[in-house]
Amino acid sequence: MTLKASELISRNFKEPLLYALDAKTHEPRYRFYTFAGGRGSLKSSFISIVIILLIIKFKFVNVLVLRKVSNTLLDSVYAQLQWAIELLGVEDSFKCTTSPMKIIYKPTGQTILFRGVDKPTKIKSIKLKSGYFAVAWYEESTEFTPEEIRSVNQSVMRGGGMDGKYWIFDSFNPPVSARNWKNRDLLVEKANRYIHRSTIFEAPVQWVGTAALEEAEHLRVTNPRMFDNEIMGLATGTGKNVFENITVREITDEEINGFEWIYRGIDWGYYPDPFVYCEMCYDAQKRTLWIYKGFSLLRSSNDNTQSELIAHGVHTDEPIVADNDNKDIGDFRSWGWNMRAAEKGPGSLEAGFKWLQSLDAIIIDNVRVPEAVTEFTEYEYEIDKQGNVLSGYPQGQADHYMAAVRYALEIIWKRRGM
Numbered sequence: 389m390t391l392k393a394s395e396l397i398s399r400n401f402k403e404p405l406l407y408a409l410d411a412k413t414h415e416p417r418y419r420f421y422t423f424a425g426g427r428g429s430l431k432s433s434f435i436s437i438v439i440i441l442l443i444i445k446f447k448f449v450n451v452l453v454l455r456k457v458s459n460t461l462l463d464s465v466y467a468q469l470q471w472a473i474e475l476l477g478v479e480d481s482f483k484c485t486t487s488p489m490k491i492i493y494k495p496t497g498q499t500i501l502f503r504g505v506d507k508p509t510k511i512k513s514i515k516l517k518s519g520y521f522a523v524a525w526y527e528e529s530t531e532f533t534p535e536e537i538r539s540v541n542q543s544v545m546r547g548g549g550m551d552g553k554y555w556i557f558d559s560f561n562p563p564v565s566a567r568n569w570k571n572r573d574l575l576v577e578k579a580n581r582y583i584h585r586s587t588i589f590e591a592p593v594q595w596v597g598t599a600a601l602e603e604a605e606h607l608r609v610t611n612p613r614m615f616d617n618e619i620m621g622l623a624t625g626t627g628k629n630v631f632e633n634i635t636v637r638e639i640t641d642e643e644i645n646g647f648e649w650i651y652r653g654i655d656w657g658y659y660p661d662p663f664v665y666c667e668m669c670y671d672a673q674k675r676t677l678w679i680y681k682g683f684s685l686l687r688s689s690n691d692n693t694q695s696e697l698i699a700h701g702v703h704t705d706e707p708i709v710a711d712n713d714n715k716d717i718g719d720f721r722s723w724g725w726n727m728r729a730a731e732k733g734p735g736s737l738e739a740g741f742k743w744l745q746s747l748d749a750i751i752i753d754n755v756r757v758p759e760a761v762t763e764f765t766e767y768e769y770e771i772d773k774q775g776n777v778l779s780g781y782p783q784g785q786a787d788h789y790m791a792a793v794r795y796a797l798e799i800i801w802k803r804r805g806m
Contacts (some may be wrong), residue, residue: 400590425586456531458504562646653796656709740794743801
């Protein structure tokens, strides 16, 4: 029996299917496949189908499926893979047992094993009769720590030799807080990773059911923030975010070449605080700020910092506003840099942040300046022991890029009426 891909997966998943099962090269285009999506978005269904197809297609493929806690395996990933086997109509080719919990592909003996990371030593001691673990699936990967995933990957990706093929899947619903490590990780560009996002609204109605869609629409009306997180799979924040107007995306070269009003700022630092240079464009008509360039340094002398600025394409005649450390600014001015000190003064931090909060949009390039993304998205109001939000801007959270932005744009936000 031959089944069409359209009968197995939602249209939204055609691209990752092609990347994982390249019909021409028989090579996976990526090693890591991350699926972030809202409730009912079919990401786990897709991964389970692909895993069964990989086992049938490649004789060397064995699979390790993981949850944080082992007693959650049976009713989640184990049941999901049984569903995929039945959907594909290959029940006669697989043997499923629960004690021990495993699924065996009978023609070759290839195996799907299930483990909880609550007992990591058992993962290191797993032995296979033949082949290697070419596939791993971390379901609800937000439950793991980065260290746990790295440790398991090191154990898994050791049997394929120099030419081994690997497919490492992880799936999760993005947590509310931008501080969560998985939300942070999504902002980091990795050449060997594919990221796929999905929602229930891309799935065929007959697959998810009208009741689920009606529930989602009800949530959209009654609790938009929860809808954005649970259904749309967005990190909406805890409600304590200082900046609610952040857009994170790659800013194109075409956009940058068209920018007219360029501003540059520096926050001095040595150690443990970093030196930060930041470059941005502000459009007053659109009330939009683009942050597209920047870098940081630790333990850098002014002479070395000058070399790094030049290496990053910053020219000495371009105006820069820096934190008012007269010695550092004096060094750069003596070397011919067009640099002046920020005015700052009482209340300047509050005034600068309030103006930034009032903008229609702050667009930050997650490829060129990921550290700026982290600072702006994770800057949250502090709370007391009763959970009440404290007034005033938080102290002690990373704010070096934000400081450089405030200094650079001081000439704008200090104008009356801005």
